[in-house]
Every structure is written in C-alpha cells, then in structure tokens.
Amino acid sequence: MLRLRLRHTVLSQLLSSSPASPISHLSRLFSAAAPAVSPNPSFAVEEYLVATCGLTRPQALKASAKLSHLKSPSKPDAVLAFLAGLGLSGADVAALVARDPLFLCAKVEKTLAPNVAELTGLGLSRSQIARLVSLPSVTFRCRSIVSTLEYLLPLFGSTENLLRALPRAGGSILSSNLERVVKPNVAFLRECGLGACDIARLCIPTPSPLSISTERIRTAMACIEGLGVPRGSRMFKHALQAVAFLSEEKITTKVEHLKKTFKWSDAEVGIALSKLPPVLMRSNQMLESKSEFLISEVGFEPAYIAHHPALLTYSLEGRIIPRYYVVKFLKENGLLDHNRSYYTVFIVMEKVFVEKYICPHKEVAPYLAEDYDAACRGEVPTRFKFT
Incomplete structure (x- = not known):
C-alpha cells in the first residue's frame, strides 16, 4: 500500500x-x-x-x-x-x-x-x-490515439462534441490507420459533397464507414448512385451508412425482396430508396408485416408507400395499428371525415395525435383514450367502446 x-x-x-x-x-x-x-x-x-x-x-x-x-x-x-x-x-x-x-x-x-x-x-x-x-470505445494505451483525436477534433468542432459522440461510437474509427484509411476516406467524402458535420456523424456508428478501405467506399458510392441516390444529395450520407458494409449480392437480394414484398416496380424501389435509403437495413420480417397491414388492412397502394417510405420507420404495434383503429372507429361513427388521410394520422407527433383525435371526443366516446392506451401496449380491444 x-x-x-x-x-x-x-x-x-x-x-x-x-x-x-x-x-x-x-x-x-x-x-x-x-x-x-x-x-x-x-x-x-x-x-x-x-x-x-x-x-x-x-x-x-x-x-x-x-x-x-x-x-x-x-x-x-x-x-x-x-x-x-x-x-x-x-x-x-x-x-x-x-x-x-x-x-x-x-x-x-x-x-x-x-x-x-x-x-x-x-x-x-x-x-x-x-x-x-x-470510454468503452477508446484504447488509451495506444500512442496513435493522440494523432487520431487531433485529426477528428476539427471534424466535430469541439472537444465536448467529440466526447459526447464517442460513447455512442465503437472503437473502429479510433483504431483505424489514420494515414492509410481515415484521411483518404475523409478526403474522398469531401469530394462527394459531404461537410465536416456529415463526416463526423459517420464516425459514430459501429462499424464506421470511415474505417473501411477507400476502394470499398468508392464501390459503395457507385452502388448508391445506381440505387438512385446521387452524391451530394441530402440522403447520400444515409445511403452510405446503409450500404457500406453490404456486398453487392446482399444489396441485390434486399432490393428483390422489397419488390416482392411491396409489389414495387424497379422505378418504385428507386423512389423509395432515394427518399429513405435505410430501408435496406430493415429486417425482412418487419417489412413483410408492415406490407401486409398497410396494403391489406389500411388499403394503401404500393406506389403510395414507395412515395411515402417514412411509413416503414414507424412501429407497427406501438403506433400504426393503435392509431389506425382509433381513426377507423371515429370514421365509422361519423366523428371524422371519411376522406381523412391515414398517412397524416401516422406521421404526427404523439401529443398532436392525442389532442386532435382523442381529446375532442371525450364526451361521446369516454372509453376511447383507455382503449387507445391499451392498443399502444399491444392489447388492441376487439371493439372500441362507444357510448
């Protein structure tokens, strides 16, 4: 001691x-x-x-x-x-x-x-x-960490920004070779129109696209453009995150699954992916369950979903299904215009949904809020009560 x-x-x-x-x-x-x-x-x-x-x-x-x-x-x-x-x-x-x-x-x-x-x-x-x-993502016992952090600081803008981001990051970017991997990748991404903030965000996930070879990033970029997402576009960085670690074979398989699941044409797949590239990262099971409900139950046309792929980002059980049954109930009981779009119902914030579709009907449908809460917990009542 x-x-x-x-x-x-x-x-x-x-x-x-x-x-x-x-x-x-x-x-x-x-x-x-x-x-x-x-x-x-x-x-x-x-x-x-x-x-x-x-x-x-x-x-x-x-x-x-x-x-x-x-x-x-x-x-x-x-x-x-x-x-x-x-x-x-x-x-x-x-x-x-x-x-x-x-x-x-x-x-x-x-x-x-x-x-x-x-x-x-x-x-x-x-x-x-x-x-x-x-930090779990940091290997401080390596001397190379200093030069890597010195290089990353300008990308993140400040030490505090970097320290806040690193807990969410894995060690891949910090353990990658700075001169042979990280710097060439950053230079190439700048050529593609990404700014410092966009590149910094690519450092956060594990693994990071910045930790792979520049040749692999170039291949991914070509694949992204083939999917209809041009470099420099708002969605480019999201597309890079989605496909950087997928082989061309896996991307092709995923695209074919999307076409089959949503009955999309090649053009419609391109529209959906150009608007929301991370769709490629969704599980097949999740996509299939959403396709079944949105097309068969809600009645959306495949082309409509392709133009509004944000629908595929919302929880089916925790958001889409409960809201659908609330609005369906209101329509069937003459409390809401039958032409009200379900899309606008699904995308609004929870507070807005409750204020707009639950609160105004407390007197005529006193059990609506209770049934909606139950539905959000996965206990969708067989019939919303109406008094």
Whole structure:
C-alpha cells in the first residue's frame, strides 16, 4: 500500500505540472519513489484484481487469463496510480480493467503520461482526459490515439462534441490507420459533397464507414448512385451508412425482396430508396408485416408507400395499428371525415395525435383514450367502446 500511495503522489505531481514539463521527469520520480520490485512467484493476479482493482470474482477470473504473465504488482500499481492521479473513481477503474485487462500492463512513462501531456496540449482538460480514458470505445494505451483525436477534433468542432459522440461510437474509427484509411476516406467524402458535420456523424456508428478501405467506399458510392441516390444529395450520407458494409449480392437480394414484398416496380424501389435509403437495413420480417397491414388492412397502394417510405420507420404495434383503429372507429361513427388521410394520422407527433383525435371526443366516446392506451401496449380491444 505504501508503494501505491507513493506512486499516486508522484503521478499527481506530474499531472498537476505544466504541459511543458518533460515527460522524462516521470522516470526519475518513480525511481526515487519506490525501489525495484523483484518478481514474486506467489503473486496472485486474480486476488489482486479483486482486492486492488475492485473486480468481481467472475470478472477477475476472466481477466486474469490475459495477465498470467505478471509476476509482481509493480506495473499494475503504477497504472492504478496513474488512473487515480487522473481522477478516475474506483468504479471507473474497475470497469476499465474488466473491459481491457491489458491496460494494467501499459507503460506509464512511454505511453500513458505522454498521451496526457499531448492531449493537454490540444486543449483537453484533466477531467476531459479522464472521461476519454473511461470510454468503452477508446484504447488509451495506444500512442496513435493522440494523432487520431487531433485529426477528428476539427471534424466535430469541439472537444465536448467529440466526447459526447464517442460513447455512442465503437472503437473502429479510433483504431483505424489514420494515414492509410481515415484521411483518404475523409478526403474522398469531401469530394462527394459531404461537410465536416456529415463526416463526423459517420464516425459514430459501429462499424464506421470511415474505417473501411477507400476502394470499398468508392464501390459503395457507385452502388448508391445506381440505387438512385446521387452524391451530394441530402440522403447520400444515409445511403452510405446503409450500404457500406453490404456486398453487392446482399444489396441485390434486399432490393428483390422489397419488390416482392411491396409489389414495387424497379422505378418504385428507386423512389423509395432515394427518399429513405435505410430501408435496406430493415429486417425482412418487419417489412413483410408492415406490407401486409398497410396494403391489406389500411388499403394503401404500393406506389403510395414507395412515395411515402417514412411509413416503414414507424412501429407497427406501438403506433400504426393503435392509431389506425382509433381513426377507423371515429370514421365509422361519423366523428371524422371519411376522406381523412391515414398517412397524416401516422406521421404526427404523439401529443398532436392525442389532442386532435382523442381529446375532442371525450364526451361521446369516454372509453376511447383507455382503449387507445391499451392498443399502444399491444392489447388492441376487439371493439372500441362507444357510448
């Protein structure tokens, strides 16, 4: 424990010093703070992970398999002191170690401390760096993370924007080769008319289109144009997200399924995809159930759905079906014009729907709101009550 406290003190001194302080000073401080520790044949990694790092026994058992080479707590102690000096809580440290056990083997003087110094030089505060270290999508024990983050910051506009986006992102963009993959992809996408904000959004999903080869992005772009979505259009970035990781064979299969399911012509498929490319990412089962209800029950024509593909983004059970039966009930009981479009009913916000189609009929249909709530829970009554 004395050694750990000494290392914590040393790291605190280093991290509180100015960004210009030489990182090599850390090595001298460590040498003075604690004597070298000889390998300990009896060092129990699993017990160390539980007692010192705060892992649960199952977590420690799993993590210890990656740390079996450790013969003493020297290196893990230094890493834990580093994390404590950054201000990470015990829970944050436990989560980090459980997620990435090899972080305990990172080199403080050669990797972790230089990363902190360089990120501080980029304008990140101590608390922001601590947040970065804690993110599941970030591998802070790699030196390359600094150059990648330095490149991404202008795309996101600010450190805060980047830190807010990264929790939703996977590690694919941060672990991709900056010079051979990320930069060429960004340059190509700029040529296609995408701005910094659009490109930044492509960094967020896992996997990100920016993490694949530029050749693959060019192929995807050609496929997108073949689907009727021109580069530079508002839907281009959404189309790229939808098809970047699909093979041409899978895209062809999906298009054929759309034609069969919705009885669309080639032209109608093109219209639907140009308006809503993510339709390609919807499951076949979901598309089939929506086609059955919208065409057979509601009575929409296939061409109408192609021109209004937003219908395919709404929950069938939680939105479309309950609203359909409410409006059908109102029409059948003379409370609503029979020509009222179901499309306008499906697309309005929930608050607007309730105010427009439920509240005005409380006196003549007192059970309508109750039945609608039940329908939204998947318990569509066999008949809406009317008194």
